[in-house]
Every structure is written in C-alpha cells, then in structure tokens.
Amino acid sequence: MQIEADYGDVFLSKKLIKSGLIVSVMTLVSRVLGLIRDVVIANVMGTGLMADVFLFANKIPNFLRRLFAEGAFAQAFVPVLSEYQVKDEQQAEEEGKQNNHEKTRILIGQVSGTLGVIITGVTLFGMLASPLFVMLFGFGWFADWYSDAPGGEKFTLASNLLSITFPYLWFISFAALSGAVLNTMGRFAVAAFTPVLLNIAIISMAIFGAPYTQSPAHALAWGVFLGGLIQFLFQIPFLYKTGMLVKPKWSWHSEGVSKIRKLIVPALFGVSVTQINLLLDTLIASFLITGSISWLYYADRLLEFPLGLFGIGIATVVLPSLSKLHSNNSPEEFSATIDWGIRVISLFGWPALAGLMVLAQPIIMVLFMRGEFSQHDVIQVSMALFAYLSGLLSFMFIKILAPGYYARQDTKTPVKIGIKAMVANMFFNLMLAPFLGYVGLALATTLSATLNAWLLYRGLKAKGVYELPTKTLIFIGKLVLSALVMVLVVYQLSSEFEVWLAMNFLKQVEQLTLCILAGVASYLVMIILLGVRLSDFKVIKR
Template sequence: MLKGILTVGGWTMASRVLGFLRDMLIAASLGAGPIADAFFIALKLPNLFRRLFGEGAFNAAFVPAFASTLTLDGRAQARALAERMSTLMTLWLTLLAALGMVFMPQVLHVLAPGFTDEPIRFGLAVEMTRITFPYLVFICLTALISGVLNGLDRFAAAAGAPVLFNLLSMAALFALTPFVATPGHALAWGITLSGVAQLLLVWIAAARAGMPLRIVSRPRLTPAVRLVLRRMGPGLVGAGVTQLNLAVDVIIASLLPAGAVSYLYYADRIGQLPLGVIGAAIGTAMLPLLVKQLRGGKPLSAHRTMNRALELSLALALPAAAAQAVLAWPIISALFMRGAFGELEAAATSAALTVYALGLPAFILVKAYVPGFFARGDTATPVKVSIVIVVLNLALNLILTRYIAHVGIALATGLSAWVNVIALAWILRRRNQWRPDRRLRRRLPRLLLATLAMTAVLVALRMAIPEPVGSTARLVALGVYVAAGLATYFGLAQVLGALSLGDLRRRR
C-alpha cells in the first residue's frame, strides 16, 4: 500500500506544483473579478460531475468489482466487465453532456443563482461552461480506465494524467488568448483539450498492461454490471459528500458580492495540495488492497492496513493543517499577489484559507475511512451519513455567511467534514470493522506534540521576520517558513517516535 501511496502522492505533488503555477498565471491575468468568477464556475461544474460520476460513485462501485473479478475469474472476465462499463458510461455521459450544453442557462440558474442579477457575469459563465462541459465525458472515462490500472496495481499513469491538465491549461492561456473573447475562454478550451489528452494517456497505459479496452457494440447487463450499477447509486452521495458540500458552497458564494467565488477557489487550491497528495493517494492505494485482503479471508491484515493508512494520514495532515492556518497570509501573498490580484484579494483569500485549514485533517481522514465501507460492498451507509452532512453544511452556510461572508462558507465546510469523519469512524468501530490499534494510540499524542512544537516555531518566525516587500522577497520568506516547519516537525517526530523514516525507506 505504501508503495502505491508514494507513487500516487508523488505524481499528485507534481500536478499540484504545476497547478500552483497555473493558478498564479490565472490570478495575475484574471484577478478576482467577473471573468474569474465565471471561469471558476465553468471549471467547477464539470469537475463536480466528474468527481461524482467518475471518481466518486464509479470508483466506489467499480474498483471492488473489478478487483474481485480479476482475483476470482481472471483477466479476460475483468476486461469484459471494464469494456461493458466503458460502453455504458460513454453513452450515458455523452447524453448528459449534450443536455447540459443545451440547457446550460437553466443549470446555472440553479447552481449559480447569484449570477442571474449580473447579465455580463452570467453570460460569460454560460459560454465558458458550454466549452468545458465535454471535459466531463473524457475525464470520467479516464477515471474508469484509471480504476482498471489501480486494480492491476499500476498507479503511475493514472496519477500522472492530471499533469497534462495543468500543462495544457497554461499552454492554452498563452496560445489561445489572442484568438478568443477573454483569457477565461482560452483557459476553458485548454480544459477540454486536456480531457482528451488524459484519456489517451491512460488508455495507452492500460493497453501496455495487457488490458486494452474497446467500446462494445451491444453491452450486456451481466450480473457483475448490474452490481456495479446498483452500487453506483448510493455511491453518488457516499463518496461524493465533499463534492456535494462544495456545490452548496458555490451556490451560496454566488449570492455574495463579486469575488467571493474566486477567493474560495484560490484558498481551496492551497488546501487541495495536502488533500490530493495525502488523502487521494491513500484512498486510491488502499481500496484495491482492502478488497483483496477481505476477499482472501485476511481480516487482520485489512485491519492493520486501515490503521496504518490512518496513521499516515494523521502524520501528514496535522502539520499541513497547522502550517496552512499559521502561514495563510505568507502563502497567498507569495503565490498570488501580483498583477490583477492585489492586497485586498490576498487578505480575503488568506482568511478563507485559515478557516479551511481547520477542516483539512477531517477531509483527509474521510478518504481513509470510506474505503472501509466500499471494500465490503457497503455504499449505502455513507449515504445515510452524507445526507445529514449535506443538510448540516447548508444550514451552517446560511447562518455563518450572514456574519462572516465567504469565510463562513469555509467554516461550514470544515465543521461538516469533522461531523462526517466522526460518524464514519463510530459506525466502523461499532461494527467491529475497525478499531485503533496500540501503535496508532501510542503515536497519535506524539504526532500532536510535534505539530504543536512546529506551530510555535512558525508563530515565532512570523513575529521575528519583517513583512517582505516584492514577489521575490515573499517567496524567499515563505521558503524559510516551510524549511523551518519541516525540519522542526519531522525532526521532533523522529525523536519522539511518532514517525520512523527508516520504515518509509524500507517500504519504498
């Protein structure tokens, strides 16, 4: 599992670094005005559907079924299952994309109701979202083939595909801007083109792994296909609770003054670095392994796998959250404060990042707990939990935004995530499907102590170092903070026995 986590995490880190470069260019070009708000809606809508239908519901249902078929019935039957599912997904997603493009104004009336009072911003959002919506088809099929690769214990191509998303987005911003209405339109075209490129990459990787997939002319609803489809329904909510909460956030943010959508986007992008590198990597590598251990009659191995995943999640999530909370202003000002993105925008975004950081450990722990349900074929229980979470998030949004505007959205999301993770852990514990082992109980207080020490060092440095002036000086100061935080945390964690770097080296 650790090897898979390192592979996925490494490629995700590369993608996130490129993503920061892309966002720096977007901030300098678009700032946080109407064009930026419209583009971020155009980016969020297909990504929401992608995470629900592609990564969320589909992975929750398909990866366990594919891994079980591969283990019990062999590669031929597993490939047949993947081809039938790819055909059904192609038909369904193409229809969904076509309807979405036709009825995009009506869709945005629901998902961005605050834009309707501003015809220019609403018109830009409709145009850009129509350009990006076909991305949904390509990226969901990419998620399907990525599930095949993960089931084969091949993680590199699927984890590296998002690198193309960032590269092509930046290339489109430079190459297409002179030929389209706004830089936002150029970015929208880059997103759709990146979907084609990512699909091509994972298909070639699957073919090289001996699993070339093709579209079958008459897909059969075999028992395995029906099982995947049945599990996809509850998986839409169960695995996609975070995305549903983000959709609520977008709706509420659209009702706030111009710029709120952009502030939350930039803050969320910083939070997505540890969430993607840690949370997504752990969830991706953990699910097929848990399925194989449980199907192979090794419940104790599955128990150890889950505890080690939780231990690694906490070891990386706790310091990441503390550092983001303390360093919100240095991070945002160093990365984004240039061009059209000024001090006012940086202050509003850093306030949202500070609050987002409070919920970061919960976002990551959800990624570690949910596979404990999916590996057992249980996609219904997370649905029951997530219904409560979505309602709670909506209620908190409506209350908190009245007092702290867009920061209230970030706070509501974080509080809801903590309720979600506590509920999932309690249910697994009550069913005797998970309990914290002695190693996890012993190391958690030591991880907390190392995190507190790192936080104290960062606070002291912030008080000692004068506010830097200029982009280069801000980046240098941020580098000093990061280096000091890393040295303090990992050094003390090693001394306290909270982490063993030797274990990591031996398991690479």
C-alpha cells in the first residue's frame, strides 16, 4: 500500500510526536548516564582481562533480557494487551459504563504469574550453571582453562561474575512487563526513565563499592544486580496508581497466555537476531587477542547512543499505536504510522551516522582515554565503530519495520527472515574474521542487519502493508545530501589524530563541541534550504 501525502488529512500526529519526545528525552538522560558509566568502566578497567570478563558476564543476562523482557516478550505481549484493551473499551461503551479494564487486568495477572514461574526457573538454572554458559559462549577461555594455558583464569572469573549478574534477568523481566503495560496505557515516561537507575547503580558501585569487593569487576557485577532490583521496585507504585498492579496467577492454558505463547515462540528468535549475532561475535572474539571483546563493546555502546535515542525511542511508541490500529482495522493509518517512523529516524539517523564517522576518534578520546584506556585502544575502538556505523540506518529501520509484523500478530515471517540473517552473519563472520579480526565481526553484524532490514521491508511491501512513498524517498534524499554537507563542514573544522592527541582535555572538549555545533547548524540550514518542514512529520493517510 503506497501512501501519497495529503497533508490536509492528519491524524495521530500530536499524540505520536508527544509520546516520541517523552521517550526520546528520557532515553537521552539514560544514554548520557550510560556513557558516563562506560567512561567509569574504561577508567577503572580499560580493555584488559577484567574488562573483557565483566563485559562478557554482563552480556549473557542482557541477551536473555531481550528474549524474556523487552524483546520478543514485548513484541508478543503488547499486541495482545492492546487487543484486550480495545475489547474493554468497546464493552464499556456498549454497556454505557465506565471502563474498569477487567479483561486487561485478568490478562496481566495471568501473564505475570506464568512469566514469573518460567523466569524464576531460568534464573536459578543460570546462577547454578554459570560455568556452562561461559563454556558455550566463551569457549576459547574454557579451552585455555581446561589445558592450563595462559588466560585460563578468565573462565573462572567469568563463571563467578555471571552467577552475580544473572538475577538481573529476573528483575528486569518484570520491570519490562510493567513498562509494556504502562506504555500501552500511554504512560511512556516511567518505562523510558527506568534504565537510568541501572546506570546510577553501576556507577555508584564502581566508585564506592570497589574497595569492599574482590576486584573492580566484582563491584560492577554487584552494580548490575542492584540496578535490576531498583528498576523492578521503581515500577510498582506506578502500576498501582494506574490500577494495573494485580495478583499473579499461573495460567499456562488461558486464552490470552496461549495466544502470547504462540506469538512468542517464533519471536524469541526473530526479534533477537541482532543479539544472537552479537553473542556469536563474542564466541569468536574469545579466540582473538585480549581486548577484542572490550573494543567491540565500546564501539557498540557508541552505536547504541543514537540507536537507542532515536531508533528504540520511536519504536517504543510505534508498536502500541500499530497494535491498536490493527485491532481497530485501520490499514491506511497503520501504513502511515510506519512511514512516520521511517521519516523521523531518518531525520536523526543520517546526521548521527555522518557525525560519528568524522568525529569517531575525537569522541572516543574525550570519553574514554584516561586511566587504563590507552591511545592504542582509541584506534582499535574507532575501527570497530566505523564498521558498525555503516549499518546504523539498517539497525534503526529494523526497529520500525519489525513492529509492522508483530502488531499484526505475524511472528512467523520475521523468524524466517531472522534465520536468513543469522546464517548470513555466520558466513560473513567466517569470511571476514580471519582477515580483519574483531573488525570483521563488526562488519559481519552490519551486513547481516542490512539484509534483515531489506527482507523485512520487502515482506511488508509484498503483503501490501507498507511501501515507501515517492515523497518519502525524496525526503530521505534531501536528508542524505544535508548530511554530506555536514560531513564536509565538520571535516574542515576537525584536526588530524596527532593534533587531537597533543591537546589537553579541556581543549579537546572545546574543539569537539565546536565541531558538533557547526555540524548540527550546517545540517539544519541545509534541510531548511532543501524544503524540509514540520509538516513532513505529520502522520498522513491517502
């Protein structure tokens, strides 16, 4: 279904824009604190043995979080929850009564009880079997430990840290469930703010807890544990205020849970392809030189800043909106909302890509180069970042296109696409890693994500759900041209790597700020000159 713009017929714009702004602002706060957290980690541990091990121990529960929390679970839960809310609204309207959300409350109780039993079992197993997880995803370390080779201590330390960080999965799963409920109720700010608490906990433990633990890595692991606990407790009062804090109940065979089960099984794989690819990267990186995992981590964190701020922020408000539009049988509005998401992330994604490409090394230098983080690490991280950045828009488009399937309760198609993308990623890994090392792993992830995004779009187009309108293609072309002008301006203002190194910290910050402000100004001037207006971001229908 191709949508040609008719700006006189506008709907949902104000609500989507307001919700998007709320989520983006809260996400910005979280991402800034996340960067501060990474600065602290880089200062305390650098990119050596302890850093590799802690980042590994933190990655496993975060991967499972994508499955049991805001990843596949949310993609299956939110459409069903929206459907139940629509039913409650329709029933209340037919009976002329106030909506008490009876069906919605019952569903939440059934889902929380069923999820609780499963997550408790997975968490306990993970804590007891942490060496098994390390063996599976860090086999290079296990091989060193088994053969008493140098570096074998990584396996022992990773097993110990993983047993501390694994309960984070339990806490964050329920925090994510609460966030999904609040988002569907239109309360986006609470769930968007919650990650701030994790960053505060990790930073606090790194600064104040390290003297009281075995190592800085142990302090950070306990920070992850406490951060999960605080996030879980923080959501409870807001659920109570909205009337959605209900008693959990095991209901494996109930209608709502059964529906979610059918949706979540394929979604477990489909929505988490990127995370699975990152774990496969970690497995291969365990065979590479020490520092590879850390270099990939810091590059990924810088990539996650614009991806989380714009891609995930916009996707957070798009999914509930799409789910309700599908339940209300509004295909034109459904397609227009996807198009709105594509336009918004394109507006921010292209300059983010251009700016990070040109200023990668100065940004890494200013943020991380102190303490145990060296000049050599700056260069290594920047190389991985360049590889990741080439797929930034692909990562963002996936965040908008995938909900186009899940909101329609179609989880089979993304699974098929996900399998193709993961197979391609393994092929790219094996093809590139022997020659490019950890940079090859980053590039493989980018190539597979691009394939994933293309196949998602092609599938929506084939089903008549969404096709890029001509005006949107022209709009994106204007943004790309503006970003290229921005690159030229920033490149002229920036200095050579050696010159940046010779500057003191304050001078580096001053020069970097000047480059960023000039880049933003040139981008804004160009998009205005090329005719981009606020009306381009209204949700429109044919």
